[in-house]
Amino acid sequence: METGGSAIKRKLVLQGLDCANCALKIENGVQKIDGVRTCSVNFANQTLTVEMASERSDDILEQTKKKIRTLEPGIKVVEYGERGSRKRGPSEQKHAHDHNHSHDHGAESADDGHGHTHDHGAQSIKIIVARLIAGLVIGAAALALTMSRELELILFIASYLIVGGDIVFKALKNIIRGQVFDEYFLMSIATVGAFAIGEYPEGVAVMLFYQVGELFQSIAVNRSRKSISKLMDIRPDFANLKTADEIKRVSPEEVQIGDLIVVRPGEKVPLDGKVIEGNSAMDTSALTGESVPREVTAGEDVLSGFINKNGVLTVEVSKVFGESTVAKILDLVENASSKKAPTENFITKFARYYTPFVVIVAALLAVLPPLLLSGATFTDWVYRALVFLVISCPCALVVSIPLGFFGGIGASSKNGILVKGSNYLEALNDVKYVVFDKTGTLTKGAFKVTGIYPQKRGNEQELLRQAAFAEMHSTHPIAESIREAYGQQLNEELLSDYNEISGHGIQVMFEGKQVLAGNAKLMQRENVDFAAPSELGTVVHIAIDKQYAGYLVIADEIKEDSAKAIRLLKNLGVKKIVMLTGDIKAVGEAVGKKLDVDEVRSELLPQQKVEELEKIDRQKSSREKIVFVGDGINDTPVLARADVGVAMGGLGSDAAIEAADIVIMTDEPSKLASAIYIAKRTRRIVWQNIFFALLVKAIFLLLGAFGIATMWEAVFSDVGVTLLAVLNAMRVLKIQPNLV
Numbered sequence: 001m002e003t004g005g006s007a008i009k010r011k012l013v014l015q016g017l018d019c020a021n022c023a024l025k026i027e028n029g030v031q032k033i034d035g036v037r038t039c040s041v042n043f044a045n046q047t048l049t050v051e052m053a054s055e056r057s058d059d060i061l062e063q064t065k066k067k068i069r070t071l072e073p074g075i076k077v078v079e080y081g082e083r084g085s086r087k088r089g090p091s092e093q094k095h096a097h098d099h100n101h102s103h104d105h106g107a108e109s110a111d112d113g114h115g116h117t118h119d120h121g122a123q124s125i126k127i128i129v130a131r132l133i134a135g136l137v138i139g140a141a142a143l144a145l146t147m148s149r150e151l152e153l154i155l156f157i158a159s160y161l162i163v164g165g166d167i168v169f170k171a172l173k174n175i176i177r178g179q180v181f182d183e184y185f186l187m188s189i190a191t192v193g194a195f196a197i198g199e200y201p202e203g204v205a206v207m208l209f210y211q212v213g214e215l216f217q218s219i220a221v222n223r224s225r226k227s228i229s230k231l232m233d234i235r236p237d238f239a240n241l242k243t244a245d246e247i248k249r250v251s252p253e254e255v256q257i258g259d260l261i262v263v264r265p266g267e268k269v270p271l272d273g274k275v276i277e278g279n280s281a282m283d284t285s286a287l288t289g290e291s292v293p294r295e296v297t298a299g300e301d302v303l304s305g306f307i308n309k310n311g312v313l314t315v316e317v318s319k320v321f322g323e324s325t326v327a328k329i330l331d332l333v334e335n336a337s338s339k340k341a342p343t344e345n346f347i348t349k350f351a352r353y354y355t356p357f358v359v360i361v362a363a364l365l366a367v368l369p370p371l372l373l374s375g376a377t378f379t380d381w382v383y384r385a386l387v388f389l390v391i392s393c394p395c396a397l398v399v400s401i402p403l404g405f406f407g408g409i410g411a412s413s414k415n416g417i418l419v420k421g422s423n424y425l426e427a428l429n430d431v432k433y434v435v436f437d438k439t440g441t442l443t444k445g446a447f448k449v450t451g452i453y454p455q456k457r458g459n460e461q462e463l464l465r466q467a468a469f470a471e472m473h474s475t476h477p478i479a480e481s482i483r484e485a486y487g488q489q490l491n492e493e494l495l496s497d498y499n500e501i502s503g504h505g506i507q508v509m510f511e512g513k514q515v516l517a518g519n520a521k522l523m524q525r526e527n528v529d530f531a532a533p534s535e536l537g538t539v540v541h542i543a544i545d546k547q548y549a550g551y552l553v554i555a556d557e558i559k560e561d562s563a564k565a566i567r568l569l570k571n572l573g574v575k576k577i578v579m580l581t582g583d584i585k586a587v588g589e590a591v592g593k594k595l596d597v598d599e600v601r602s603e604l605l606p607q608q609k610v611e612e613l614e615k616i617d618r619q620k621s622s623r624e625k626i627v628f629v630g631d632g633i634n635d636t637p638v639l640a641r642a643d644v645g646v647a648m649g650g651l652g653s654d655a656a657i658e659a660a661d662i663v664i665m666t667d668e669p670s671k672l673a674s675a676i677y678i679a680k681r682t683r684r685i686v687w688q689n690i691f692f693a694l695l696v697k698a699i700f701l702l703l704g705a706f707g708i709a710t711m712w713e714a715v716f717s718d719v720g721v722t723l724l725a726v727l728n729a730m731r732v733l734k735i736q737p738n739l740v
Contacts, residue, residue: 007037008054010061014068015076017046022072024348024398029067035060040340043402070177128215132208135163139204156200164191164207183393183718186355190386194711197379206390206711213719234286234305234326236270242314252304252321263313269306272324273315275299280311287325287416287665305329329418339421340402343686347401351394358392358701365705380707387704390714396693400725401686407732408682415737417675418663427644428662428679432624433616434574434672437609437638438581438591440631441648442565442669443556447477449485451535451553463550467542469510470517473498478538478554501525505540516543523548536590555587561670563595568673568739572680575624578616580609580638609638629672635659646672674737681735689725696721 017023027041030050037051048068052060065077142155161168164187171184187210194203239252242260252270255261260276263269269282281293287305296302302315304326321327340348366385370378405422412419419425439445452460468486471479472495483490497509504525505518516526517540523530528543530551537555541548566577578599581588588602601612616626628635628642639645639659647660648667664671700717703709709717 006054007051008057009049009051010057010079012048012050012064012068013078014041014046014048015078017041017043017072017075022075024351025071026068026075027348028352029071030064033060033063033067036064043399045406073173125215125219128211131162132211132215135159135204136208138162139201139208143201153200156195156204160191160195160204160207163204163211164188167207167210168192183395186359186389186393190390190711190714193382193386197382199383199711202711206715209712209715210719213715213723216723234268235330236268236304236326239270240264240267252324255317255321257317257320259317261315261317263302263308263315265308265310265312267308269302269304269308269313269315270326271304271315271317271321272302272319273317274301275313276316277314278311280313281309283307283309287329329413339423341405341422341426343426343683343690344401344405344422347394347397347690351398354394355392359389362386362388362392383711384704384707387709387711387714388701390711391697391700391704391709391717393718394693394697395718396722396725397690399722400689400693400729403726404682404686404689404729404732407729408678408735411682411733411735412675412678415671415674415678416665416668417671417678418665419675420661420663424644424661425679425682427625428627428676429683430623430625431627431644431676432573432575433578433620433626434569434576435578435580435613435616435626435628435638435642436597436669437628437630437635438579438583438588439556441629442562442579442595443558443591444667445556445631447481447538447554448557449481449552450537450555450557452550453533453535453553454550455548458550463542464552466510466515466544466549467517467540467552469495470506470508470515470542474500474506478540481554482540482552513544514546516546517541536587558591558594559667559669561668565669565673566595566597568670569676571739572673572676576616578612580604580612582606606635606637609635610641613638613641627672629664629669646675670739673739677737677739678735682732685728685732689728692728693721693725 014023014026017026023041023043026048027039030036030039030041030048035053035056037053039048039050041048048064050060050064061079068075068077136159138155139159142152142159147155167184168188171188174180174184187207191203191207194200194206236252238249239255240247240262241250241255242262247262255271261270261273265280275296275298277298279295279297282296282302284294284303284306286307287303293309294306296313301318302313304321304324319325362385365388366382369376369381402422405425408425409419409422412425436442449464452464454460454463464482464486465488467482468488469490471482472490472492495508495510497507499507501507501518501522504522505516507526508515508517516522516528519539520530520532520541523541523543526543526546528541528546528548530541530543530548533539533551533553535553537553540552540554542550542552569577576599577597578601579588579592579595579597580601581591582604583602585602588600592600604612613626613628620626625643627644627646628638629646629648630639631648635647636659639647644662645660646662646664648664648669662675664675696717700709700713704714
């Protein structure tokens with residue numbers, strides 16, 4: 001639950017929501033409640049997020065639950081608890097029903113009052129199959145045996161009610177509630193109509209075929225959900241809390257900051273913290289997508305969601321569960337689908353107007369030709385109208401498109417890329433400008449000695465040793481990088497008369513000689529002759545007994561895959577890559593040249609970075625998008641201003657997670673190219689489904705209107721197309737961005 005101004009957000013779990021049409025009805029219905037600002041149903045993980053006026057929140061929440069019960073009586077509404085003790089979300093329900101096709105909240109079986117539920121657990125699958133077989137046997141008997149017309153009709157009606165009675169019952173209930181145009185109505189009117197014109201076997205057979213198709217479609221949807229849930233199955237189930245006299249297994253929510261926990265081999269790290277004791281290899285693939293294990297030892301940080309491979313670790317907890325990495329990731333991924341892509345919104349609106357339109361056309365098709373055309377029989381045109389109705393159901397689009405986008409978000413998270421909404425995933429398709437921050441994004445953001453230049457053939461190691469001793473007591477990052485490069489024990493007894501000269505450097509006696517280590521100003525102040533070097537980076541000059549001994553160059557290293565990232569982005573069609581930096585012009589230009597970026601803008605303050613981004617924004621067309629990639633803290637304003645903000649290594653920075661639209665969990669800029677690749681593949685599969693569904697429907701609608709297509713083909717074009725579209729959408733999960 002989060003508040004912002006006078007608005008409050010609440011989340012409900014809709015157990016048994018397996019019908020995209022139902023999701024649409026609920027979303028539209030709740031949206032109309034007075035006091036509701038926004039409402040979004042996430043079909044893919046069965047949740048409803050509602051933003052409402054905080055002063056009436058309890059009343060609005062009750063109205064929301066009542067509305068859902070009215071629209072869909074079979075859906076069970078469970079409220080998400082507070083962060084610490086919330087109900088387990090879809091991605092956390094790993095133990096619930098692993099043995100069956102359904103992976104959604106231990107859903108009820110088909111006979112629990114939700115007439116025809118699309119949720120088929122193991123038990124309900126058996127019930128549905130038994131019903132279908134019984135209906136088929138009775139229908140076949142009526143067809144094969146010779147009997148009186150009345151008995152034949154009774155058997156066909158019995159067969160029809162066993163197979164599809166729940167559909168008709170549901171359609172009637174919905175009509176009473178004012179929900180007319182849905183798939184239940186279309187199927188009922190078409191099959192009852194078939195009985196009315198004497199086509200009994202066809203009425204039964206069409207309903208049977210429809211139910212079989214629904215069963216397969218439901219299994220496919222649940223399989224897809226299950227795959228996505230598995231990807232995000234990183235929630236730890238327990239923590240081993242270490243107390244004075246024992247280690248006890250507790251829920252991660254019970255552990256406090258400062259507590260000690262033990263992580264044994266094969267266990268998930270349940271909370272973020274620092275290793276106090278032990279060392280081990282960590283499988284970080286769930287968070288970062290990286291397959292190479294990471295070694296951790298005492299003093300190093302570990303994140304929740306890592307899997308401990310071999311050693312036993314004692315970890316001091318640094319964040320409560322609600323604030324830990326794994327909780328944030330689960331929260332982000334579970335909420336991702338609430339930010340819908342334009343394609344999804346278009347299909348929702350399309351379905352809203354399309355179905356009533358088709359029903360009106362079907363009514364005209366049944367009535368007008370017999371009145372206007374000589375020789376046209378009423379039963380013939382009613383049959384055509386009924387076929388037309390069955391074909392019209394837009395299920396394929398409504399189901400497969402959200403699944404496609406949700407699959408894209410799942411595929412991204414598998415590759416270490418967190419996308420906060422399908423709208424951002426879709427926006428990546430139109431990225432033509434990429435703006436990178438330099439330090440910490442394209443470079444490592446850590447100083448390193450990159451050059452040792454002794455004077456007059458002096459010894460490099462000796463020069464480094466003198467510099468390391470001189471910088472022994474300094475806390476400056478440059479001093480730390482020199483000591484790290486030397487890498488040996490420093491004996492304080494060898495130093496005397498230590499004097500740090502502010503803004504200049506250090507003067508110290510070392511092994512009986514006076515050593516000066518600092519910038520050019522120090523050399524000038526002490527009248528030491530030296531030649532200014534041309535190397536880029538921070539230069540530390542060394543003089544011994546007022547004689548110039550040489551210099552060290554300390555620079556920020558470029559990340560190993562920065563050049564690859566820029567090459568891949570250009571291959572993917574990015575027009576212009578710009579680098580922004582607060583660093584001096586010479587350093588910025590050198591890094592830009594090395595990486596082959598198109599433009600470098602240097603010596604910028606954080607607010608000036610926003611101004612530079614706005615200049616680029618004015619150059620681009622309205623369709624083109626700008627991505628800004630930064631490493632978090634000082635880049636927050638720019639991340640928020642860009643069309644798509646991408647935070648690098650954002651797991652360490654809360655500011656980045658909040659401001660960014662996409663979080664790259666490794667420090668690799670090349671993951672941005674992977675994200676764009678996944679986005680392009682996702683869009684392609686989604687549009688394949690849209691064109692395929694509309695094309696098949698258009699063909700069959702024409703065939704139905706001219707009397708060529710029968711009810712059989714009509715059901716195939718509805719259920720068959722939906723099933724194929726769902727299976728196609730599942731391909732998104734398998735996307736592997738093998739970019740070279």
